[in-house]
Amino acid sequence: MKRIVARMWKLIRGPLQWRVLWFAHAKFMVGVTGIVRNEAGEVLLLKHRMWPADRPWGLPTGYAIKSEEFPKTIVREVKEETGLDVVPGRLVQVTSGYKLRVEIAYEALHVGGTLKIDGFEILEAKWFSPDMLPEGMQESHIQLIKTGSPT
Template sequence: MRRLATRLWRLLRPVQSRVMWLLNAKFVVGVTGVVRDDEGRVLLLKHRMWPPGRQWGFPSGFARKGEDFRRTLVREVKEETGLDVEAGRMIMLNSGFRTRVEVAYEARLLGGELRLAPFEILEARWCAPDDLPHDVQPVCHSLVRGSAPRGSDCDSAPRA
């Protein structure tokens, strides 16, 4: 039986990737950035589309097909705030959601002028790491410390 399966799989070589695509789960990738300024403060945004009482969080968005996740972070921060950032080390990778994978990076503010995207963002604040808004997303507390939350797949990611 194994030989037959092996032979069949080899015959399917031209379409193996399509077969694997059909048989496996599809995911979107959410990318988050913990953006710090020169004073060590973190950028928090009040997101219009997020649930009431949990609207404060870090800049984030979904990766486009084939996009490097660090590039996603740079793009999303620029789109939401007008600010330029440089992506640093990965601090979280979590695949525990149904159809979504979450990845978070540290990021350093390079410059730019704060201009909020009004469709997505209601307000922006630079906060000291120990002075986050009371209604911030729970994951922000561990991410601001530069560590992944418990249960994450990325407890100590290598430096980039």
């Protein structure tokens, strides 16, 4: 049976192979999170409007758009949500997320911009010492802050 499948695979070269692969495999969304720090080593946290009421605080995060390089996703998301400019740093974590989602986290350094929050998604944005994080944080984000070192 394997030989027959291998022969068939060789016969359908090119675009048809890609179509078969596309139908046969899961499609993923990629969530990108930024551990954004300022020069003082504080971490940027956002109070998200659409997150659970008991856990609204977390790191800047969003989904990659088609063909976007993942470090650029965090630059775009931070700019959209806060008006701040960041430079992405090292990759901290890649994990499988809920259902068909991949989670990627990068360190990032605040380099400028003026704080102006997106009132639709974000209720508040503040800098916190890693030792003095607010109540109501996502546990996974607390762990990212602890494992990520200053950029």
